[in-house]
Amino acid sequence: MSKAIRSLMLASAIFGLMLMAVTAQAQEASSEPQEWWYKNIAEVDFVLEHVNMVRSEDVMIIDSRPYETKFVNGYIPTSVSIPFSKFEEMQGELPENKDTLLIFYCGGYHCKLSHKSAKAAEALGYTNIQVFAAGFPEYKKHAAYFSVGVEYVKDKLVDNANYLLIDARPANKYLEGQIPSSINIPFSGFEDKVGMLPADKDVELIYYCGGYACKLSHKSALAAIELGYTKVVVAEAGYPGWVELYGAGSSVSMGGDIEGSIDLDFFNKSM
Numbered sequence: 001m002s003k004a005i006r007s008l009m010l011a012s013a014i015f016g017l018m019l020m021a022v023t024a025q026a027q028e029a030s031s032e033p034q035e036w037w038y039k040n041i042a043e044v045d046f047v048l049e050h051v052n053m054v055r056s057e058d059v060m061i062i063d064s065r066p067y068e069t070k071f072v073n074g075y076i077p078t079s080v081s082i083p084f085s086k087f088e089e090m091q092g093e094l095p096e097n098k099d100t101l102l103i104f105y106c107g108g109y110h111c112k113l114s115h116k117s118a119k120a121a122e123a124l125g126y127t128n129i130q131v132f133a134a135g136f137p138e139y140k141k142h143a144a145y146f147s148v149g150v151e152y153v154k155d156k157l158v159d160n161a162n163y164l165l166i167d168a169r170p171a172n173k174y175l176e177g178q179i180p181s182s183i184n185i186p187f188s189g190f191e192d193k194v195g196m197l198p199a200d201k202d203v204e205l206i207y208y209c210g211g212y213a214c215k216l217s218h219k220s221a222l223a224a225i226e227l228g229y230t231k232v233v234v235a236e237a238g239y240p241g242w243v244e245l246y247g248a249g250s251s252v253s254m255g256g257d258i259e260g261s262i263d264l265d266f267f268n269k270s271m
Contacts, residue, residue: 072149
């Protein structure tokens with residue numbers, strides 16, 4: 001190796017380290033309070049304490065990001081999507097009790113949407129408001145998994161992506177109708193059917209069950225994470241959400257004898 005090449009490589013390495021340092025400083029500076037921030041800022045530990053497997057009447061976690069481009073691709077479990085751009089028309093989604101804890105978040109320290117939404121909610125008379133300024137990026141660093149919309153599942157199916165879609169409901173519910181490409185591993189029989197999970201722990205697992213009031217998909221997701229699976233998400237809207245958007249299998253059905261099912265050849269190609 002010539003002296004010139006070694007010098008060039010050294011210079012590139014030094015530049016890379018300098019760039020990393022500048023980026024780290026910028027990220028650290030971005031977490032400092034800005035004049036446009038809402039007055040009450042929640043840390044990640046506070047948010048994690050209020051994230052449950054089902055939605056609560058005592059707290060509403062609100063995602064202020066755009067629905068189609070952001071929310072459906074990943075959100076804090078039990079969150080309600082009220083994009084700031086649609087806040088006025090969707091303010092009826094907020095709880096009637098003005099003392100309910102509202103936690104707004106968006107895309108991180110640089111994102112103003114959650115702060116704007118919080119101020120708009122305060123103007124409506126809500127008295128217990130927090131903004132999770134670090135937002136969804138920070139949540140993902142600390143949480144075991146996150147949730148996705150059924151639209152995310154549909155895209156995976158259409159794109160023939162490498163994933164495994166798992167229905168955590170009892171077998172009788174699965175046989176009544178299921179999301180295309182899904183297999184049935186009821187949470188109650190998780191240990192007995194764990195062999196149905198892929199050997200590759202990096203394959204994405206997408207769990208769903210009976211909708212927002214159902215905990216089975218969340219419990220199954222945590223059980224899979226305990227086994228070492230690294231890419232696990234939950235489609236909280238579940239089969240009811242799929243039916244609401246796409247029908248009971250008819251709109252996306254690729255054949256098969258069970259309502260909402262697909263034929264074996266298509267399933268094998270989708271895996």
